[in-house]
Amino acid sequence: MTVPFLKQNELCHVLSVNDCGIFSDIKQEDERTQYLPGDPRIQLTDPNIGSHLQAEFVTEDLNKMAPHLWLMSTQSSKNISPLTEQIVRGRRLIVTENPGLHLVWIHDRVFLKPLPEYLFSYAFWEYYLVSSHSPIEVLVSQRLLKAMSGFLRSCLYLIQHKSDFLLATGDDLQLIPKSISYAQFVNFMNNCLVEDSSTSARYQFGELRLTRLNFWCKIFLSKSSYHRVEWQYGAHFAQYYGPLLFIFALFSLLTSAMQVSLAAQDMLQSDESWLTFAKVSRGFSVFTIFFVACTAAALLVVLVQMILQGFVFAVAHFISRNQ
Structure with missing residues (x-):
């Protein structure tokens, strides 16, 4: 397993790796400012960084249902409509931080998880997910590498045109950092190659319908619902x-x-x-x-x-x- 893009194509240049580990190139006196770019909650030296990243990207339930997802969606990772096409289909773009809801849709809305800035950093992928010096356990880092590779690729499918890019960088969504230009993103997208074999089972599928997930999870997960849509009894x-x-x-x-x-x-x-x-x-x-x-x-x-x-x-x- 390797980083899904080359170092020369990275769009986040804040992180660097040396013999002592990973560090931020931004000069700060306080060590507490050494955090993942775009996410101050996670320190670079946090011993629980693997758990944090799993909560952000691993889709446990969908991976369990993966052998049966063909009943609920077209078995193709390319089955993802760009942002503008989502609007044409009458769907509102709803931001979520729940990885299990990313690309899940119901009726008039589709849920999308933003791309954190550190996913555009080659040093992040190399140190935490590929390197033998990673503080994350090998099995966990392998799971994360597959989940994050699939997530990254899915977001690239969402942004196919400049109109999609403008929506993604708008104040309402902010799916990708505003510091990235359209030309930079296109170059990154064209040089980011991720095969199905390099992703987690969930990301070998594209969009998923929530009504079908709620129905089939009763059988395959023994749960009353995958995600409740209405929270009021009425x-x-x-x-x-x-x-x-x-x-x-x-x-x-x-x-x-x-x-x-x-x-x-x-x-x-x-x-x-x-x-x-x-x-x-x-x-x-x-x-x-x-x-x-x-x-x-x-x-x-x-x-x-x-x-x-x-x-x-x-x-x-x-x-x-x-x-």
Whole structure:
């Protein structure tokens, strides 16, 4: 495993490595100012730096679900729409520091994790993740190297054009440091090569739909949900109002039509003055029952067809990828 870019292409030149370890080139009297560029919370000599980085980048649950993610998304690391395309699809760009939510979307929003400045530093990758002198345990550094390589590559897919870059460096998102110019970023992107074999299992997939994650995690993770969308009881139950009202209206219409049909049958046998009206009422009630049944069946067929199409596509893509 190696650094995913060359030293000559690094965009963060603050860190350096010598025989004594890693240090910041910014001259400061206080040793406490020796921290990772862009993240003052993590000191360069912090003995728990491995744990900090794992919390920032390792996606434990998604890695566990990785063998089954083909059921939830196209099995391609390139299945990532640029920022401008995300907006075209009606999605709001929501910043998150949770690595497990990066590139996860639901309805009208997609979650994105910013790129910290130190990921553009060659010295950071070389010392902490590749070097035999790293203070991080070998197995942990290998996990981090794969997770961070995949994360870095995913962010590069998000920024394909200058319009994407302007969005990424805007005050609302700040996905990448403002100190980086568009020309520098393009050069970095063109020279950053990361293969699927060099990434964690999660980053061999692109965008993931949260509704599917919430469904399948009950089976594969034995959890009630992957991530809760609504935190208020009212908002949580409100999402069921539409389907419940539709079902209630459907059965209410059916039972009303049945009652009319039965009442019309009684009128046909007892009162000849209402014979024509009774026949029309019975005919209309039968038509209503038939129409409602056909509508419900059609909606069910469409739903099953959509599910089968997605499943067949996923299976076909999975087989073609593994041949």
